[in-house]
Amino acid sequence: MKINQHHAWPATVEEAIVIQEQLRSQVITQDKFKEPVQYVAGVDMGFEADGTISRAAVAVLSFPDLQVIETTLAHRPTTFPYIPGFLSFREIPAVLDALEKIKTTPNIILCDGQGIAHPRRLGIACHLGILIDIPTIGVAKSLLIGKHEELPETRGSWQPLIHRGETIGAVLRTRTKVKPVYVSSGNRVSLPTAIDYVLRCTPKYRLPETTRIADKLASAR
DNA sequence: GCGACAG
DNA sequence: ATCTTGTCGC
Numbered sequence: 001m002k003i004n005q006h007h008a009w010p011a012t013v014e015e016a017i018v019i020q021e022q023l024r025s026q027v028i029t030q031d032k033f034k035e036p037v038q039y040v041a042g043v044d045m046g047f048e049a050d051g052t053i054s055r056a057a058v059a060v061l062s063f064p065d066l067q068v069i070e071t072t073l074a075h076r077p078t079t080f081p082y083i084p085g086f087l088s089f090r091e092i093p094a095v096l097d098a099l100e101k102i103k104t105t106p107n108i109i110l111c112d113g114q115g116i117a118h119p120r121r122l123g124i125a126c127h128l129g130i131l132i133d134i135p136t137i138g139v140a141k142s143l144l145i146g147k148h149e150e151l152p153e154t155r156g157s158w159q160p161l162i163h164r165g166e167t168i169g170a171v172l173r174t175r176t177k178v179k180p181v182y183v184s185s186g187n188r189v190s191l192p193t194a195i196d197y198v199l200r201c202t203p204k205y206r207l208p209e210t211t212r213i214a215d216k217l218a219s220a221r
Numbered sequence: 222g223c224g225a226c227a228g
Numbered sequence: 229a230t231c232t233t234g235t236c237g238c
Contacts, residue, residue, distance in 0.1 A: 044228095045228070045229070046230095047228095051230080082227090082228060082229070085227085090228080091228075112227085112228070113227045113228065117227085118227080124227075140228085142226090142227065143225095143226090143227080144225095145226085177238085182227080
């Protein structure tokens, strides 16, 4: 797929904040799908040579049967350090490289990290979603910000994730008696819809099949 | 000022 | 993210 929307990549946190505050106004947390969802993609990262090289993997699966349709891998020098709240500046460049190689454009992408459940409401799922204009969902393995009530141990149960009196996402149990995941809108996907897709993509394990497939590729060498 | 802190 | 084996529990 082709990627048009581009912006200069920041060298400092100050510059990154300016970009985040500029892009946050473009985020849409309502369902805006242009066509029925036939393909779902997952993205994941890996690093080599002490983190100096970034490795991005994309896996496109059919939906709802979740069969692997296509996968791509991309490498590029790492140019931004990992700083909580600025993950997208470190990972998106390589992710765009991997997405450009994809022939089957996905209708929705599940990202490894937060969506609007972010200090400035622009987690990696929102950032990526705006750059490529495709619906995205944030599925993180741990909490960045927000608080929530305890939730039942059965799969499918969830609790709203609250930050400054606002619901920014959901803590969702994708597998009974297993640690929950943190789901939030990326771009063009509402929270209820995001929860629905995450559950439909996690038929067996805690993490979505999409990210599990991408993870294997990003980890293997 | 003191912690917390996606991957 | 990454360094790393076996092991506990359903």
